[in-house]
Structures are given as C-alpha cells and as structure tokens.
Amino acid sequence: MTEAGKLIFDSATVSVRSLAVSEMENNVYLITAKSDGRQVLIDAADEFERINTFVLAAAGEDGAGALREQGDPRIEALITTHSHWDHIRALPTAVATYSPATYCGAADAPSILEQEDVQVAHLLQGGETLTFGDITLEVISLRGHTPGSIALVYQEPEDDGTPVLLFTGDSLFPGGVGKTDTPADFKQLLNDVRERIFSVFDDNTVVLPGHGQHTTLGADRGNLDEWEARGW
Template sequence: MLVVGFPTGAFQANCFLVAPANGGPCVIIDPGQDAEEPIADALREHKLSPVAVLLTHGHLDHVFSVTPVCDGNDVPAWIHPDDRYMLSDPLRGLSRETAAFFGGLQLREPREVREMTDGVELDLAGLKMTVDHTPGHTEGSVVFRSATEEGGQLLFAGDTLFAGSIGRTDLPGGSMDRMTESLRTKILTLDDETVVLPGHGGATTIGRERVSNPFLTGMVDLSDPSSAHRGRGRGI
C-alpha cells in the first residue's frame, strides 16, 4: 500500500493520498487549506488517478480544498451526514476567534457528495476502508480503517486521536461524553499494532497511545465533568 501524507495550511492539517501502489487509482483524505498544489504534485509524482475524496469531519482545516479537488478531478466527496452542512457553511463549526480569522469566507459543496455512516465498508481504488463513526470532536467525525497487504492495519484518525492527545470537544457540535464513548468503543478496541495516521502531527500506534496518552490512560477522568482535560484536546 502507498500512503503519501503532508500537512496543509495555517493549521497544518494532514492530507493523505492512499493507493494500492504507484501508477493506479487512489483516494484523497482531508484536502485542507492550500492542498491543491501538493496534491497535484503527488498525483504526478506517483502517477495516481483519484477516484474519491474522503473526509474525516467537516472542519475547515480538513475540507478547505475539497470542492476544487473534487470538481477538478470529477470525483465525489464522502462525508458523514451530520457534518455535511459545514461543506457550504464552514464557519458554523468553528470558534468565534477562528471564524473571525477567516472573515466572511464562503464555500460551496462539490458537485457530487455522498454520505457514509457507521460500519460502512467503502471499496474504492482497490482499497477497502471501514468507516467508524466517532462523534465527539464534531457530530459527524469518522475514522477510516484499512488493512495492509502485510496483515497490518492503518487508522486514518482525523481529529479523534493524536499522538499524545485527542480532538478538542469545546467547539460547536463537540461533546466530551460522546468523545469518551467513541474512544472506548471504537479506538481502544483496536489491536495495539494498529498504525494511527492522525489529522495533525506524526504517526503513532494504538498500543503506544493506550499506555502513554493521558486522555486514554485516564479514561475514568475523561468521563468526569470536572476533568481537567475537558475540551483541551487538539484541532481547530
């Protein structure tokens, strides 16, 4: 499996191109701000042809370039229905300060948008990706699981899980209670060897996070309304 990743825009959100190998179809995950040019460069370098764009959630730093990337390559965007509204009204999902940073920005949906829900297995570009709905950072946050030819598993985690942290829950649509449930039922149930490719920062593994991530090792505290961690995760 080929995975090409790079950070994009002011918030350094990770964008990924995933394909079975060089010289064939691929999917693009989370084309953020200023992602068009590096995506085009990677497509040329690896001789890839995109067939779809997959979105882990609707926040602006992950969807900023989705419409030009989708419409420019005549491919659909896949998103959970609970976050679809942010494709055309992205400022609704941001804090007041971040929304002010982007001013009166207006976006529109790609020409073709498809909705995905929990447990769906997407068969795209010769890849099988399982969708797990992980609300908490946003109402429609998802992660994508994909097996490698070597027998391993990749988790494209968006802003649900990071190396040493989790997604913040204090933005519109966020919920620490739902994040706690997502982490318990969708993240901590995965094998320790699962490689995590998060929406910001570097790669990690489930095993590493299970024993070192304070948001996971302290799951009891996570569910406590007085927890000092409440709402302090990463992401915009």
C-alpha cells in the first residue's frame, strides 16, 4: 500500500481510496474526481497528518495533481457518517486545514459539537442528493448505531454495470449490523438496513464499512433472519 492508501474503485469519473488509521483501524475514505481533482473525504477519524498525506498522494496518483498546487488539497466536502469518538478525532484539524463544506446526520450534530467543538454546517435527514462536480452521493438515514447515522451511495453517472458503492459507517459490516445499545435500537437499525439497503440495491453492491474489509450485499442477503434471531 502506498501513501495514497488502498485503491478500491477506479473509473473514468472517480477513484475511491481508503486509509486505516488509529488503534481502532478506522477506515477513512476519499473520493477524487478525475476531471478537476476535487475530493470528498468521509470520516476524518484520527491521525490527521497521515490523512493529509493520503489526500495529496491520491490526487497525484490519479492524474489530478496538475490541476492543483502542491500542498493545496481541494477537499470540497467532509462528511461524517456518525458521531462516535473514534470517527471524529481529526475532524477539527481537517476542517481548519481544508475549509470544506461539512455534513453529518442532523441528530448527531450536537454530539460532534460537544466532543470536538465543530459546528457541522449541513445537517442531513436522509434522502438528500449531494453533488460536488462529478461526484454525486445519495444520503440514507440508518438509525440505531447512533440516532443520526448515515450511509452514502455512489453510482457512476452512466449505468454501465459498475457496482454501486455504499459507505455505511458503523451501521453495516460483513456479517451483521453495527453495535446498538438497546433491543429497540437494534430493531430500528435492522429494519432500516432491510428496507433502505437490502430491498433497494442488488447483490453486487459493495459495502464499505467504517472498520475492516469491504463486502457485497449478496454475501449477507440470506443472513438477515439469522441476525434478527440472534439480536445483534
């Protein structure tokens, strides 16, 4: 793996890369547009210096480096999937360095403000379409891991059979949904994952979670009843 992290997806439109940071092995995701080098960062979890190196190196490797000055990242947006401490430790420095538009689920904004003193500018309810040049993301609310947890959907502009990408934070992993604190929260999260993820997207859809390896919806579609029965 290079300083530009792990290349997960590469098309004529964008590249998607990941970097694991901190003792929690949090996945930080970076979407870079090929046309103009603008970038979207998902979850500024920790170790900002590594993230900054990652951002610059990804732009250079993806051929967008000539469109920016060295040391001048074009982070258009910084999106936080949820408010847990391990996903937001680098958020204040990233916001101060890049001056991006900031986004999170509306119900998680107070917790982010309390923990890291960052007032997120754009509060999401789910159902929004976020467009940053050639990068378009759909927002899905997945309640339960935290009240304001969100997932982000990326699809290529043209339907060429390329798999859909789902950035699911800690709401969906290979083998189950994310941790919840109460049976009611678990039921809410599993219902949202069933109705808003598995009932909408096909088996080839790629799940990019907040920790660990990616998977596909097809790998777990047959396991939802088992998840419900075991209660986690």
